Amino acid sequence: MIFKLIKISFAIAVLAAILLFYFQLWPFWPVLLIILVYAILILILSTNVQLNFFVKAYNKNPDFSQNVISLSFDDGPDENTLKILDILDQYDAKAVFFCIGRKIKEHPEIFKEVINRGHIVGNHTFSHTRKMGFLGSRTILNEIKKCDEIADEIGEVKMNLFRPPFGIINPKTQRALSKTGHKVIGWNIRPYDAITKSPEKILQRITKKINRGDVILLHDNMPNTAPILEQLLVILKQRKIGIVRADKLFDIHAYN
Structure with a gap:
């Protein structure tokens, strides 16, 4: 459930950033930054079994x-x-x-x-x-x-x-x-x-x-x-x- 919320929030943030860039209200680099932060977050969550994020681990x-x-x-x-x-x-x-x-x-x-x-x-x-x-x-x-x-x-x-x-x-x-x-x-x-x-x-x-x-x-x-x-x-x-x-x-x- 939490992961779905993260994905939805990420999608909304990227879409908003793209629209702002399209209407020349925002530079493009924030879009890249959001994508980079999301990628790093997923990497951390996926490679640390101790975090118990996706499944409960003993x-x-x-x-x-x-x-x-x-x-x-x-x-x-x-x-x-x-x-x-x-x-x-x-x-x-x-x-x-x-x-x-x-x-x-x-x-x-x-x-x-x-x-x-x-x-x-x-x-x-x-x-x-x-x-x-x-x-x-x-x-x-x-x-x-x-x-x-x-x-x-x-x-x-x-x-x-x-x-x-x-x-x-x-x-x-x-x-x-x-x-x-x-x-x-x-x-x-x-x-x-x-x-x-x-x-x-x-x-x-x-x-x-x-x-x-x-x-x-x-x-x-x-x-x-x-x-x-x-x-x-x-x-x-x-x-x-x-x-x-x-x-x-x-x-x-x-x-x-």
């Missing part, structure tokens, strides 16, 4: 009864996922893995291993395309459904959780999710481990501001993730911060 829960955080991993399953599973086992920690459909097909045994070790899996679309922000709602719907089908076929799970690639949530994604019914899991700590080479910087970004109920975003397809995770788990233990799965942190069902 990003953190500071009111949780225990001093715990939740770990989440994107873009697997991958060969590196096995190292991460072993480290999590050592510290008796459980996490949520948002998996790409085509990678589930490539690594079916690793996908099943994630589930068998007591972790939960969520939908991260089939292809994780960089064109996510430009896809139509029907294509996004197919991306989500195809990932669900592969997960059910290989892991015998009907995934209820979804994380949008790159955190992009726009009206087209909203329409697709309204049909699938997935719950969106976001994050509030993002150390940019997929683009930062320094493990020290990544770890510092996580630990300098970690609080009760936080959700940490990491990537299990990155080679540095395993050693970073091990150091992180040591620090969390020293600070007496526990770890729970995202479904428990937010009291929602991981599967249908």
Whole structure:
């Protein structure tokens, strides 16, 4: 509803500016300025899942009864996922893995291993395309459904959780999710481990501001993730911060 009002207001503003320009009552640059401001606004709203603008996302829960955080991993399953599973086992920690459909097909045994070790899996679309922000709602719907089908076929799970690639949530994604019914899991700590080479910087970004109920975003397809995770788990233990799965942190069902 709010987005419709924004679009209507934008259309009225542009039309008014054009008419004023046509009757030589206003220069043309305000028209361009209005369009630029609108484009920037939509970009901000669409690329920040934490804003909860287009859909409700579960990003953190500071009111949780225990001093715990939740770990989440994107873009697997991958060969590196096995190292991460072993480290999590050592510290008796459980996490949520948002998996790409085509990678589930490539690594079916690793996908099943994630589930068998007591972790939960969520939908991260089939292809994780960089064109996510430009896809139509029907294509996004197919991306989500195809990932669900592969997960059910290989892991015998009907995934209820979804994380949008790159955190992009726009009206087209909203329409697709309204049909699938997935719950969106976001994050509030993002150390940019997929683009930062320094493990020290990544770890510092996580630990300098970690609080009760936080959700940490990491990537299990990155080679540095395993050693970073091990150091992180040591620090969390020293600070007496526990770890729970995202479904428990937010009291929602991981599967249908």
